Amino acid sequence: MSRQPEDRNNELRALFFESAAELLQSLNEAGLELEARPSDEEVIRRVRRIVHTLKGDSAACGLHKLSELAHELEDVLTPQVTGIHGKEVPEVVLAAADSFDAMLAAYQKNAKLPSMSALHAMIRRLLQAPGAAAGSVPDVAQAPGQFAWTEYEQLMISEAVHRGDPVYNIALRIDPNSLMRAAAFQLIRNVLHGSGTVIALRPEDNVAAATIVVVEAALASPQSEEKLLHRCRIPSIVSEVHIEKITASQMPEHELLGDLLEAQAAKVVADGAQGIESDRAAKRTNAGSAAVAVAESTLRVDAARIDAVMNLVGELIIGKSMLNRTLTEFDKQHARDPVRAKLADAMAFQARILDELHKCVLKIRMVPVEQLFRRFPRIVRDVAKTCGKDVALEISGQNTDLDKGILDALAEPLMHLVRNAVDHGVGSAEERLSAGKPARGTVYLNAYHQGTQVVIEVRDDGRGIDLALVRARAVQKGIVKAEEAQRLSDQDALNLIFESGFSTATEVTEVSGRGIGMDVVRTVMERLKGTIHVGSQKGRGTTFQLRVPLTLASIQTLLFRVGGRLFAVPLSSVVEITRITDHEIHKVDQREVLRLREQILTLVRLNHLSRLRSIDSQPAKKKNFVIVIGAAEKRFGLVVDSLVGEEELVIKALPGEIVSSDLVSGASILGDGTVVLILNVPAILSRLSRATPLGAIA
DSSP: OOOOHHHHHHHHHHHHHHHHHHHHHHHHHHHHHHHHOTTOHHHHHHHHHHHHHHHHHHHHTTOHHHHHHHHHHHTTOSHHHHHHSTTTHHHHHHHHHHHHHHHHHHHHHTOOOOOOHHHHHHHHHHHHSTTHHHHHSOOTTTSTTOOOOOHHHHHHHHHHHHTTOOEEEEEEEEOTTOSOHHHHHHHHHHHHHHHSEEEEEESOSGGGGGGOSEEEEEEEOSSOHHHHHHHHOOTTTEEEEEEEEEOGGGOHHHHHHHHHHHHHHHHHHHTGGGHHHHHHHHHHOGGGHHHHHHHSOOOOOOHHHHHHHHHHHHHHHHHHHHHHHHHHHHHHHOTTOTHHHHHHHHHHHHHHHHHHHHHHHHHHHEEETHHHHTTHHHHHHHHHHHHTOOEEEEEEOTTOEEEHHHHHHHHHHHHHHHHHIIIIISOOHHHHHHTTOOSSEEEEEEEEEETTEEEEEEEEOSOOOOHHHHHHHHHHTTSSOHHHHHHSOHHHHHGGGGSTTOOOOSSOOSSSOSSOHHHHHHHHHHHTTOEEEEEEETTTEEEEEEEEESOSSEEEEEEEEETTEEEEEEGGGEEEEEEEEGGGEEEETTEEEEEETTEEEEEEOHHHHSOOOOSSOOOOOSEEEEEEEEETTEEEEEEESEEEEEEEEEOBOOOTTTOOOTTEEEEEEOTTSOEEEEEOHHHHHHHHHHHSOGGGOO
């Protein structure tokens, strides 16, 4: 049974929206390169190819307004216009990228399309400026033969020439006295199509016919130049005609490309027995990159399907724990049974395969952070321009892999941090020069693995954070009292910037000043079960470190019991475990503390933080277990009744109506069916900070 046309159209649009996002990112990157090198013809060609692809794909999906805008933009992307208005073209390209993005969002939501009048005005200004109208299409009298064909069109022309077909470049100037340009263009098209095979034509359709001055064509025709000249001189329509025959010597690039492709094909045939080595060599060869790209296969899969597989793997891991417990019981009751060894071998084999399956599914969800970092050069450029600063962005660690869900969630907090680094961190050129620094500031983005976590750093070489100003603003906003602000350590004072409503900006601008950005950063990091650490040196810069787990699907934990209930804490947060007696516990500011070597630790009892009721009576103990938990620069001790051991848990999110406490970030099920609650370490720290002064937390 065939699908309905409507289903096909929806599927086509979904594919287009997915590919269009990548095209827009490439357009942003090419626009920034064009801004740095306005006269680089290769970059101009790349921008034109992207816009041309976007135009064709959107037209195929029925998105005509977007297609028309892309077609209009193509008229600006010619060597003639960029040669005259080189510094203004990148602005148009970047503005077009924003406009395309807004239009795509409107199409996806079936909303009203935004107004594109500002972009239309920018394009018209460039095309109507002195020299641009004639420059947008080559002037046949002053510059005959300057035909700006695309690479694909040049390849088609080259193939026709090498087949031996006569190919001509023809330029026809429309009579300036002609009142009906669109009709004149249609008549010229009819004449060209009647004279041979039209390989390329400018303009391509009637949309831009009303403003054209010159029509260009690449025509394969068996007719002579004299006959073509006679046919193209249409009375009252065409005032001038220029014709030149294209020879094979005019196509050196395509001859070289042909030689390279032939050589590559010969090499593949010769090395057929070493297929793998040939593929690797082809990947390193630019000439063979197209063939390799075709050979490589990429399958797009909906993220929900991968999540479903991940959930099933999680259930298998729980099943493995159940089998392990059953095998342990069987071993106790039938220690000498010969079946026991066979069961143990089967369990070991199953556990090994399951671990590999788990790793493979996790790798499917892993993507390089480059996908996130690619958007920030444009953000830095726009914010720096708004603030009147000169700021460069340096990126490293792009190949660090991270879970796709976490990567998407980090986009907003990283955007706030980067914008703040440009707006607040990097000073003006005058300020930097007076401090002995170069006028251009630099923001650094870096990512790397550290244990079971990924660290993403945002650093600037600016003025640093003024702690005196931070304390004063915190008091002014009512976040802390004056006497508390003075007692805060420098690190605790720095952490005040994450409070809701806090800002050191003197005025609210479109970039910052409302005091919500850093609060968003902290909220997202808590939701991701990650931490954020800020370090700053006055006059030297500020560094933000975001630490997030590799994945949110499973986690290595330490199990323990409190009041008869089973809890877990992420193993990555555990610094050490110790045992203490009651007389080692002291009270400072109505809070229990412990002196561990040279460090003062705040002690936390879960039944004090939340309404936790014991489900069994615990006998009095001479010694208590204390799990030392570390989160960023903070340390605290968790007092527990007993330790159970380490275990890899598959995290199950709990709905709010089941668990009302923010101290629990999720739950899991052990092999015997026991439910274990996973503690939310950042939430415990936040609860401690609100309950009592921060001074006693080391």
